[in-house]
Amino acid sequence: MAPQRETVSLCINAQAHSILVEPRRTLLDALREDLYLTGTKKVCDIGDCGACTVLVDGKTMYACLLLAVDCRDRSITTVEGIEHDGHLEPIQQAFIEHDAFQCGFCTPGQIMSLHALFAETNAPSREQIQRAVSGNLCRCGAYQNIVRAAESLVR
Numbered sequence: 001m002a003p004q005r006e007t008v009s010l011c012i013n014a015q016a017h018s019i020l021v022e023p024r025r026t027l028l029d030a031l032r033e034d035l036y037l038t039g040t041k042k043v044c045d046i047g048d049c050g051a052c053t054v055l056v057d058g059k060t061m062y063a064c065l066l067l068a069v070d071c072r073d074r075s076i077t078t079v080e081g082i083e084h085d086g087h088l089e090p091i092q093q094a095f096i097e098h099d100a101f102q103c104g105f106c107t108p109g110q111i112m113s114l115h116a117l118f119a120e121t122n123a124p125s126r127e128q129i130q131r132a133v134s135g136n137l138c139r140c141g142a143y144q145n146i147v148r149a150a151e152s153l154v155r
Helices: 027-034 089-095 107-120 124-133 143-151
Strands: 007-013 014-020 053-058 059-062 075-077
Touching: 007 027, 014 027, 053 107, 059 107, 089 107, 089 143, 107 124, 107 143, 124 143
Parallel strands: 007 075
Antiparallel strands: 007 014, 053 059, 053 075
């Protein structure tokens, strides 16, 4: 017996998408496997590492813990959706300038967490920056440079 599938309409990076998925399919798998948006990383797949962090209605969430069917009528932003007119988002550029990544697996989640923070405030404190990325595990230990990159954008 074939698994039941249903059509789900999703708004991802301000674009409408319609995909056929099993009700148990995570948003992470839908993004990566159905829509080929591979910037959102699949690492732990249990909500421990934060590499799959996306914005859902402007709030950071782990895509591996969300079902695609539960994301109907919600605005989803991935790391691919934050650049503007071919230019990197300031936090993306700051990561490059401050060597805030090594292997790169945590980078999209770190960037999305900081992007959400800067959407809330132009001048977050060091404590707010550290709290924003606290749900993102960096196995390479680039935390100091990640914080420095974010602090370089504080106005």
